[in-house]
Amino acid sequence: MQFLLSELISRNRYWTSFGHVATYIPELKNAGPDALGIAVVDTDGKIHKAGDYDTKFTIQSVSKPITLMLALMDYGPEYVFEKVGMEPTGDPFNSMRKLETINPSRPLNPMINAGAIAVASLIKGKDNQEKMDRILDLFRKLSRNPLLNINESVYLSEKKTGDRNRAMAYFLRDVGVIEGNVEEILDLYFMQCSIEVTCEDMAHMGMFLANHGCIQGTGEQYVPKHITQIAKTFMVTCGMYDASGEFAIQVGIPAKSGVGGGIMCAVPNKMGIGVVGPALDKKGNSIAGVRMLQDLSKELNLSIF
Template identity: 60%
Template sequence: MQILLSSIINHNRKYTELGEVATYIPELSKANKNHLGIYVVTLDGEEYGEGDFDVKFTMQSISKVVTLMLALLDNGPEKVFEKIDMEPTADTFNSISSLETRNPQKPLNPMINSGAIAATSLIYGESCDKKIERILKFTRKITGNKEIGINYDVFRSEKETGHRNRALAYYMRSTGVLTGDVEDILDAYFMQCSIEVTCKDIARIAAMLANNGILPWSGERIIPAQYARIVKTIMVTCGMYDESGEFAVKVGIPGKSGVGGGIMAAVPNRMGIGVFGPALNKKGNSVAGLKVLEELSRELDLSIF
């Protein structure tokens, strides 16, 4: 496995030149576009890292998987999906048009920004601080990394430039999808996106999902198997924004990307994978990271289809 990962990283590093780091959140523009790394956690306890796998980056939309799990634990599927649909979309991740044109007027899925903001609002905690405390505690437990925290420079950058997310949230407040203080919910959302991780951390989250909700290294159940199935299914259909269909064809495993450059992928009953490459394509996904996962899936026959 180590030799294979080394070969794949070396073979695909050239693709970092084809993308650009995110600039609409100014703090993310400081990333090194040439970084590329991968970490694999198998369900029988083996772990492998290659390339820039130990470089820290913010979760961004990968955090939507964590908050969906927590929202399900707090509320159950019926209540969550009363507020958020589970349908894929061809619109961009921050689209507002579907909220206006659909009936009922609720977000299409929990992996786009509107749906993720709604999911964060459902997490128990009467304030931003209480919500983010629970999100951090949950993330640390799944990853086994007690040092995980928030990059406050990124948080401030997100809050200062998050006008589209603010518009989405206030629109949902007007239709009853959101209840409570909108700015407080948005602060929690911006903070969850600013949680700092490595490839190892997201590979461990993916390994728990791949193991149907159980931590492979301890045997502890984190979420019910039913919730793990729900999350993995939504990752397949919605996890790569409006590139989810192409990802399903070329890679064929549940995945979730973030504009920080990370991609988290869960191969059911086999392994969790974390990839990092901050050079993005026009749809907000890591250019080289996609190539790495495509080659790894092909070499190890990982597709679930």
């Protein structure tokens, strides 16, 4: 495995020159565009790493399946899916186009920004501090990293420039999808997206999902299996933004990407994978990371289809 991962890094690193780091969040433009790393955790708990695997980056949209699971545990699927739908959009992750045109007016799925903001509004807690503590506790448990925390500079950068997210959130309150203080809900969402991770952190989170909600080593059913199934299904249908269909065909595993360059994958009953490659394609996915996962899936026959 170690040799294969190193070879895939070497084979695909040149793809980074065809992408660009995200700049709409100013702090993200400081990422190294040629960085590329991968970590794999298998069912025995063994960790294999290659490339720039120790690069730190903010989780961004990779957080969405995890916070969805928390909201589902807090309120149950029936209530959550009254607020947000279950269908792919075919639009960019930050598009507002269908919010007003569909009936009922609600985000089509929890993997787009509007849907994730709606999900953030459902996290239980007496105030934002308690809600964020619950989110961080879950991420720390799943990543097996008790030191996981928020990158303050990225959080402040997102908060300062998040006007499109702000517009979506106020629209969602207007149509009754979210309730309460919009700015507090947005603040929680911006903090959630600014959690700083490594490939290894995401590989452990992917393995947790691949293990159907059980903690590796102890066998503890930390999240109900049916909730992890919902999260993984959304990762297949919507996890790679409006390139999810192509990714399902070319790679064929549940995955979630983020504009920080991360991709988290869960190969059921086999492994969790974490990838970093801040140079993005036009859809907002790591351009070299996607190519590397295509090769890895073919080499190890990982497709679930």
